[in-house]
Each structure stands twice: as C-alpha cells, then as structure tokens.
Amino acid sequence: MTAHSTLIDRHERRWILISAALLASFAVLIGIAGFALGVQVPTLDRRVDPKKLNEDPMWSKPGVRELVPGRKYEVYLIAQTWQFVPREIVVPAGAKVTFYVTSRDIQHGFKVLDTDLNVQVIPGYVGKLSYTFKEPGEYKFICTEYCGLGHAAMSGVIKVVPPEEYTGSQ
Amino acid sequence: MGEYTLTRSEKRFIGWHLFVAIAALSIGSFYGPMQAFNYAGWNFYPTLRKWHIAQNYYQGLTLHGVLNAVVWTTFFITGFLTFNVIYGLRRPLKYPKLNALGFWMMVVGVLLASYAILANQASVLYTFYPPMKASWIFYLGLVLLVVGSWIEGYGFYFTLYEWKKQNPGVRTPFIAFASVATMVLWQLATLGVAIEALFMLLPWSLGWLEGIDVQVARTFFWWFGHPLVYFWLLPAYISWYGYLPRQAGGKLFSDTMARLAFWLFILLSVPVGFHHQFVDPGVAPAWKYIHALLTLSVVIPSMMTLFTVVASLEYAGIKRGGKGLLGWLAKLPWDDPVVAAQLLAGLLFIFGGIGGVVNASYNTNLILHNTAWVPGHFHLTVSTAVTLTFMGISYWLVPYLTGRELCCRKVALAQVYLWATGMAIFSQAMHSLGLLGAPRRTPLGEAPYVPPEWSGLLLRVGIGGIFLLTSVYMYVWIMAHTAFFGRKAEKPVEVQVAEPMRDVQLTPAWLDSWKPWIAGAVGLILIAYTPVLIDLLSHMVPVDAPKMKLW
Numbered sequence: 129m130t131a132h133s134t135l136i137d138r139h140e141r142r143w144i145l146i147s148a149a150l151l152a153s154f155a156v157l158i159g160i161a162g163f164a165l166g167v168q169v170p171t172l173d174r175r176v177d178p179k180k181l182n183e184d185p186m187w188s189k190p191g192v193r194e195l196v197p198g199r200k201y202e203v204y205l206i207a208q209t210w211q212f213v214p215r216e217i218v219v220p221a222g223a224k225v226t227f228y229v230t231s232r233d234i235q236h237g238f239k240v241l242d243t244d245l246n247v248q249v250i251p252g253y254v255g256k257l258s259y260t261f262k263e264p265g266e267y268k269f270i271c272t273e274y275c276g277l278g279h280a281a282m283s284g285v286i287k288v289v290p291p292e293e294y295t296g297s298q
Numbered sequence: 299m300g301e302y303t304l305t306r307s308e309k310r311f312i313g314w315h316l317f318v319a320i321a322a323l324s325i326g327s328f329y330g331p332m333q334a335f336n337y338a339g340w341n342f343y344p345t346l347r348k349w350h351i352a353q354n355y356y357q358g359l360t361l362h363g364v365l366n367a368v369v370w371t372t373f374f375i376t377g378f379l380t381f382n383v384i385y386g387l388r389r390p391l392k393y394p395k396l397n398a399l400g401f402w403m404m405v406v407g408v409l410l411a412s413y414a415i416l417a418n419q420a421s422v423l424y425t426f427y428p429p430m431k432a433s434w435i436f437y438l439g440l441v442l443l444v445v446g447s448w449i450e451g452y453g454f455y456f457t458l459y460e461w462k463k464q465n466p467g468v469r470t471p472f473i474a475f476a477s478v479a480t481m482v483l484w485q486l487a488t489l490g491v492a493i494e495a496l497f498m499l500l501p502w503s504l505g506w507l508e509g510i511d512v513q514v515a516r517t518f519f520w521w522f523g524h525p526l527v528y529f530w531l532l533p534a535y536i537s538w539y540g541y542l543p544r545q546a547g548g549k550l551f552s553d554t555m556a557r558l559a560f561w562l563f564i565l566l567s568v569p570v571g572f573h574h575q576f577v578d579p580g581v582a583p584a585w586k587y588i589h590a591l592l593t594l595s596v597v598i599p600s601m602m603t604l605f606t607v608v609a610s611l612e613y614a615g616i617k618r619g620g621k622g623l624l625g626w627l628a629k630l631p632w633d634d635p636v637v638a639a640q641l642l643a644g645l646l647f648i649f650g651g652i653g654g655v656v657n658a659s660y661n662t663n664l665i666l667h668n669t670a671w672v673p674g675h676f677h678l679t680v681s682t683a684v685t686l687t688f689m690g691i692s693y694w695l696v697p698y699l700t701g702r703e704l705c706c707r708k709v710a711l712a713q714v715y716l717w718a719t720g721m722a723i724f725s726q727a728m729h730s731l732g733l734l735g736a737p738r739r740t741p742l743g744e745a746p747y748v749p750p751e752w753s754g755l756l757l758r759v760g761i762g763g764i765f766l767l768t769s770v771y772m773y774v775w776i777m778a779h780t781a782f783f784g785r786k787a788e789k790p791v792e793v794q795v796a797e798p799m800r801d802v803q804l805t806p807a808w809l810d811s812w813k814p815w816i817a818g819a820v821g822l823i824l825i826a827y828t829p830v831l832i833d834l835l836s837h838m839v840p841v842d843a844p845k846m847k848l849w
C-alpha cells in the first residue's frame with residue numbers, strides 16, 4: 129500500500145471524484161445557460177443620484193419607450209416608498225423589453241412573477257435586465273425587499289397584449 | 299487516558315453562554331410561529347400590539363432574526379467551543395479573565411441592540427440594509443457583540459499556543475482543533491461587517507457622515523454574511539464528527555478527512571459573498587460567476603462530510619448488530635434524544651444542501667432570490683441542521699455543566715421529532731411558495747396581491763408553525779427544569795468524544811499547521827474581492843435615509 133491510500137479510504141476517493149465531476153457539470157451547465165443561452169443576471173446600466181431623478185430627462189418621465197415598433201421596448205421604472213412608478217406597464221407580446229430599474233429612496237426588490245426577471249433595487253444604481261414576454265397576459269410584479277410598513281402592499285402589473293392590439297403604454 | 303473534568307467556575311462560565319443563548323431563543327422563536335400563523339391567515343399582530351409584544355410584523359421579524367440567528371447561535375457556539383477547547387486540550391484557558399471580558403462585552407452588546415429594537419428604533423431586520431437607518435445604539439450593540447466574540451477567540455488562540463508549546467509534535471485533538479478553526483473562520487468573516495459597521499453605519503447613524511454607498515455596504519455585509527452560515531454550521535459538524543460517532547456507539551471514520559474538510563471550508567467560505575448579490579446591479583456578471591464557482595466548490599468538503607459521518611454511523615450500526623446494506627441505520631439509537639436530534643438534523647440538512655446548490659447556481663438564483671424559498675432553505679440549515687444539533691448537544695452538555703439529570707427524556711425525544719416534522723412541513727411549503735413568486739420578509743396574510751392559489755401552501759406554513767411553537771417551548775421547559783430543578787445526578791455525565799479509527803498521530807502534520815491555510819484563505823479573499831471593491835469604492839454614490847420613519 130502507498131502512503132496515499134492509507135490516508136484516504138478507497139471508496140471515499142471514488143466518492144470525492146464523483147463529487148468533483150458533479151461540481152464540474154454544474155459549473156459548465158450554468159455557464160452555458162448564462163453566457164451562451166442568455167439566462168443572465170442583471171447588470172449595471174449607470175449610477176444616478178437618487179435625489180436628482182426628477183432633473184434627469186429619462187427618469188423624470190418613467191414608463192415605456194418604443195424603440196422598434198413591435199420588436200424592442202425599454203421601461204424606466206422607479207421604486208420608492210411604497211409604490212412603483214409606473215404601477216402599470218403595457219408591452220406587446222414577442223418584443224424584447226429592457227427594464228431600467230432604480231430607487232428614489234431605500235432598497236426595494238423588483239420581481240416579475242412567472243418570469244426570471246429579478247433585481248435588487250439599490251438607490252444610486254440603475255439595474256438593467258431584459259425579457260421577451262412570449263404569451264399575452266397579466267404579469268404581477270412585487271417588491272421583494274423589506275422597505276418599511278407599506279412593503280407588503282407594493283406591487284404592480286405588466287399587461288402583455290397581442291402585438292396587433294398594442295396601442296402604446298398608459 | 300483518564301477522565302478530565304472542568305472546574306466549577308469553567309462550568310459556570312460555559313453555562314452562562316447557554317443561558318443567554320436559550321433565553322434569546324425563547325423570545326426569538328416566539329415570533330417565528332406568529333409569522334407562520336400570519337401566513338395562514340391567523341393574524342395575532344393586533345393582539346401582540348395591544349400587549350406591547352410587537353408593534354408590527356417587522357419589529358417581530360427583526361427580533362426573530364437577531365435573537366435566533368445572531369444571539370442564540372453566537373452564544374451557544376462560543377459556549378460550546380469554550381468547552382471543546384478546555385476539554386479537548388485537557389487544560390484550562392490560558393487567560394480566563396480575557397474570555398470573561400469577551401463574554402460580558404457580548405452580553406452588553408446584545409442588551410444594547412435588543413433595547414434599540416424593543417424601543418422601536420431599529421426595525422431594520424437582521425441584515426440592517428442601509429439606507430434604512432437604525433438608532434446608533436443598535437449598531438454599537440452589534441459591534442460590541444462581534445468584538446466580544448473576537449476577544450473570546452483570542453483567548454482560544456493563546457490557550458492553543460500554550461498547549462502546542464507544551465506538546466510539541468502532538469496532533470491537536472480534533473474537537474479543540476476544529477473549535478479554534480471555527481473561530482479563525484469567524485474572524486476572517488466578521489472583518490467585512492466590522493468595516494461596514496465601523497466605517498459606514500455607525501458614523502452615519504451618529505450624523506458624522508451624510509450618506510453611505512449602499513452597494514458598497516451590501517458588499518461588505520455579504521463578505522460576512524455567507525461565512526456567517528459556516529460559523530453556525532461548523533460547530534454542528536464538530537458534534538457530528540467529534541461526538542456523534544461515539545454517542546451512536548462507534549468511532550470517527552477518518553480524522554484526516556475531517557480536518558481536511560474543515561480547512562476546505564475555511565478556504566472556501568469567505569470569497570463567495572456575491573452569491574447573495576447575483577441580482578445586485580453593481581457587481582459585474584463575470585465576478586458573480588466566479589463567486590458561483592467558488593461557492594459550488596464547497597460541494598467537495600460537504601460531500602466529504604457526508605461520507606465520513608455516514609461511514610462512522612454505519613460502523614456504529616454494524617457494531618450494534620445491523621445487517622445488510624442499510625440494516626445499520628435501523629440499529630442506531632433513534633430513541634436517544636441526543637443522537638436522534640443529530641440524525642434528524644443531518645437528514646433534513648441533505649435537503650438544505652441540495653437547495654443551497656440551487657441558490658448558488660448563478661442564474662437559477664433569479665427564480666428564488668428574495669422569495670419565501672430562501673427562508674424555506676435556511677430553516678433547514680440554521681434552524682434545523684444547526685439548531686436541532688445544538689438542542690441535542692444541550693441534552694448532554696447542560697446535565698454535565700449543572701451536575702443534574704436530564705429531566706423527562708421522553709419529552710426531550712418527542713421535542714426533537716416534533717421539531718423535525720414541523721420544519722419539514724414548514725420548509726417544504728415555503729420552498730413551493732417561493733417558486734410561485736411569494737416574496738420573503740412580507741406578512742403574506744395581509745398582502746393584497748396574494749392569489750387564492752397560494753392558500754393551501756400558506757396554511758401548511760401555519761401548521762408547521764404549530765408543531766414548532768410546541769417544540770420550542772418543550773425545549774425551553776426541559777432546559778429550565780433540568781438546570782434549576784433537576785435531580786442531582788449520582789454519577790457525572792460521561793463526555794463522549796469519538797475516537798478516530800486510526801491513531802491520530804497518523805494524521806499528517808500539514809493538516810495540523812495553521813499558517814499555510816490561513817494565508818491561502820486571505821489570498822483567496824483578496825483575489826475575490828479586490829477588483830470589485832476598487833471599482834465600487836472609486837465610484838461611490840452616498841445616499842442618506844429618508845426623513846420619515848419607515849416602520
């Protein structure tokens with residue numbers, strides 16, 4: 129017997145090798161999902177002074193902007209105690225929607241049910257995340273970070289309409 | 299080796315740790331079931347407000363998080379580790395007064411923080427995310443708690459150093475080694491939160507800083523927040539490796555692998571904080587992915603632990619007459635509360651571990667971040683694997699320390715099974731709610747957006763809460779009854795430290811040397827954090843709290 133094999137039991141060595149293979153497969157799979165298939169985490173768009181949102185041309189009128197009709201939209205969304213501005217968002221199905229989300233005051237959360245849209249809303253930082261709603265319907269979004277007494281009432285809705293019925297948001 | 303006993307004052311000192319721990323649990327774990335009942339639609343908060351027990355859900359939740367996850371854990375752990383250092387090294391602490399100083403600082407810290415919460419000046423939850431601003435008394439209390447625990451840790455280091463000088467070439471006994479290692483991990487971890495508290499939160503709450511950068515604060519917090527969970531878990535592992543094999547009637551399968559696992563946990567538990575920040579805007583995706591990989595690497599020491607603990611138990615079960623592939627399992631002493639608590643803790647922890655892999659997996663985290671899944675997950679880990687193990691430990695340690703017999707063994711056994719059953723029901727429902735998108739930190743019984751489809755699961759959360767409310771007060775009652783009114787034991791409790799199968803001296807010396815491992819851990823932290831911190835610190839956006847009171 130080598131010195132090595134007295135240190136680690138034969139079965140245990142095999143067990144560790146299996147664990148390592150498992151680990152490698154996790155790493156590869158989430159890497160592929162994230163960097164090749166685009167199931168991506170939110171990124172930083174820019175930093176902003178939360179006190180000066182009203183002076184900023186983009187943030188003084190949050191809401192939906194049409195970039196390419198039927199294909200590309202962007203949404204500027206502000207979270208603040210204790211509401212989202214705007215509370216209702218309308219976009220057409222099948223279009224790529226990019227959300228820019230920031231906070232006017234403290235931390236909040238933005239999570240859209242039945243999608244993988246999820247971002248920690250941090251004052252001073254604009255989170256950027258995109259999604260294509262394939263099916264028309266109503267998608268609730270909810271504040272998922274504790275933000276004080278009104279936290280449990282803080283939510284909104286994204287109305288995804290068939291492209292031919294889309295006449296703009298609000 | 300003959301029996302070694304602790305002196306009366308050592309016993310009393312450790313006993314004080316457990317007293318504070320259990321007192322905190324008895325208050326903190328009152329609010330958990332109240333939260334669960336709120337989910338189920340049984341809302342007691344109006345009554346709690348009338349009786350001045352909690353102004354609202356969030357004050358209760360802050361107490362729940364702080365008293366359970368910070369106070370119960372930290373005091374039980376420092377007490378248990380003190381026992382392990384003294385008993386493992388078979389010598390007194392080098393400077394008992396230093397450890398006493400650390401302990402009393404911790405107590406003062408807890409009193410200050412609790413005062414701030416109870417005075418309704420700190421309903422910021424146990425993660426105290428800025429720019430919600432608590433009273434400075436709350437932050438000061440937390441600082442004292444952490445610094446006090448450091449001082450107790452220094453006391454361990456001096457003691458081990460002295461022992462090593464007197465025992466050159468001898469392997470440090472496992473329970474003492476692992477306890478000091480846990481303290482080392484804690485000190486690396488708490489550096490992050492100490493920076494956040496001392497340079498950001500405390501001066502800001504005192505009005506010396508106008509604002510602080512929230513993303514920077516979160517980053518320092520999670521530098522601490524993840525290894526914090528290993529600070530909770532490793533003492534449970536000490537019991538699973540160092541005591542449970544003997545308590546079940548066997549031996550520790552491999553002392554070598556147990557130590558290697560501890561070192562790997564120390565290397566891998568700090569440089570991984572971004573797995574709590576996958577959806578934070580301020581950290582680049584590549585760094586999040588690197589932290590995801592480092593996080594997933596704990597699969598290795600975790601699977602090693604599973605192997606060693608199961609192998610040790612299998613040996614015990616076979617010695618007790620178990621036959622066949624799984625016959626050993628049935629032969630384990632499932633009717634001994636000390637053992638059953640740990641077996642059930644380990645069993646539920648398997649699901650906690652699997653859930654943890656999902657949490658850590660970068661993009662799968664998008665589905666569950668900040669949902670009820672997360673408390674579902676950690677009630678399997680800290681509130682079961684750790685807490686139930688600590689309950690099991692206290693069923694022998696409290697009789698040992700007080701010289702009294704454990705009262706009502708049968709009640710203790712029922713307590714343990716009730717806890718595991720309650721947590722299984724509770725946690726399964728919480729995981730499912732999270733997958734449906736239910737947010738955490740929210741009184742779901744009152745949230746207007748909750749759809750009727752969730753009500754079955756919300757009810758199950760409440761049912762789990764009934765089991766747990768019963769179980770936790772059975773535990774507190776048994777402890778109080780044992781410590782204060784228990785029958786004087788005729789013979790002292792035997793401390794059942796597991797012998798390794800092979801002579802400890804065969805464990806290689808590199809597993810008993812500290813410098814290379816600590817240097818490696820520090821190096822990994824620097825690699826994993828320096829570039830991101832430089833970027834964040836050079837673009838800070840200071841933000842102040844809103845003027846209005848938020849709770």
Ligand code: HEM
Nearest residue numbers: 327330331333334363366367423424673681738739740766
């Ligand atoms: C007595 C049984 C317990 C029950 C029924 C219970 C129930 C709950 C529930 C329902 C929540 C979620 C609240 C929310 O997100 O809105 C929660 C949160 C939490 N629980 Fe427990 N719990 C129990 C025991 C424990 C124990 C023993 C610990 C720790 C050792 C613990 C640590 C925590 C922590 C850290 C949170 C998160 C607080 C936060 O989000 O700020 N719980 N608990």
Ligand SMILES: [Cu+2]
Nearest residue numbers: 236271275282
């Ligand atoms: Cu909010």
Ligand SMILES: [Cu+2]
Nearest residue numbers: 523524573574
């Ligand atoms: Cu973590």
